[in-house]
Amino acid sequence: MERVSSLMGNIGMGFLGLWNKRKLLLPLLFLVTVVSWAFYMELFTFLTFSLAVTSTVLLFTVLLLGTVVVDGIEAGFIPLEKVPRVVTGSLVAIGTVLSVLIYLALMLARVAPPLPLSFMFAILYAMEVAPLVSLAIVIPPVIGYFLCRGRWRRLRMRVPFWGAYFGFLAALLCAYPILRYPELWFYWGMKIFATSGVLLVLSLMLLAFPKEGTAKAVGLTLPLVGFISWFTCFGGMTLGSVLAILGGACAFSWVPRPGQEGFLEQESSPTEAGRGTKEDVGETVNKIVALLSDTGVETTREWSSRLMERGGESRGGGE
Secondary structure: HHHHHHHHHHHHHHHHHHOOOOHHHHHHHHHHHHHHHHHHHHHOOOHHHHHHHHHHHHHHHHHHHHHHHHHHHHHHOOOOHHHHHHHHHHHHHHHHHHHHHHHHHHHHHHOOOOHHHHHHHHHHHHHHHHHHHHHHHHHHHHHHHHHHHHHHHHHHHEEEEHHHHHHHHHHHHHHHHHOHHHHHHHHHHHHHHHHHHHHHHHHEEEEEEEHHHHHHHHHHHHHHHHHHHHHHHHHOHHHHHHHHHHHHHHHHHHOOOOOOOOOOOOOOOHHHOEEEEEEOOOHHHHHHHHHHHHOOOOHHHHHHHHHHHHHHHHHHHHH
């Protein structure tokens, strides 16, 4: 177990170091994504489509991990002792999504057998709205992290933002079937609007009454409504129930911290608030290593020297 925790900690530190080079990494990934989709538009083959989807998923994954997980570590929202658990959960979620994509690709290539009919319908409905849902999840943290980091962090201190936001998206997805197919009104109209309305009210409660008791009560209710949505509105096109469960987890784990700043918060000026300095990531790496390693400060120094050597080599290679 200790080895797994150490491995997850090393993976987390590796991503922190990689995120420190985001000014080079993000434009490169964006360029690869654009070129991949351009190739797909020209050639229109299964290989080019797989390449375009893979590059897009990779770009969104890096953005989401960097602006949510790394920012949470830097701001103090994610305690250092929970870093291995967060990294493990992130890898499991990413692996699950990639496994589904790979299986669908193999199924389309007639290599893997098709899924049961119920799963196929669920995936079919989810794929219709999945791109828009992905953008809706990625855009807020990206804008908050790069354009108004100080306000973004203070907002999450005051209100359970992710719980309310995921609940709102779940309400929208639960109402989507009747908006997309109006003929369903005669059969499922009241059930669909009732489920969507309950999710919307719960999300608004988190914003109107940002207290720990309210957050925990809503956090327990959202997953229950997400489960019921399978019997009232097709699980909100599958993704609605998933987002309701995620929103409940985020709301339940939220604790109000008014006026509290993260241990790496830098808000002395707008320039410093928007600047992702190397010292932020460096201090975070050192603290994580000191916490997870058996040798403490000595290992921290070794890792710091390695990072400095790599930085010197990269600068030397660039010259």
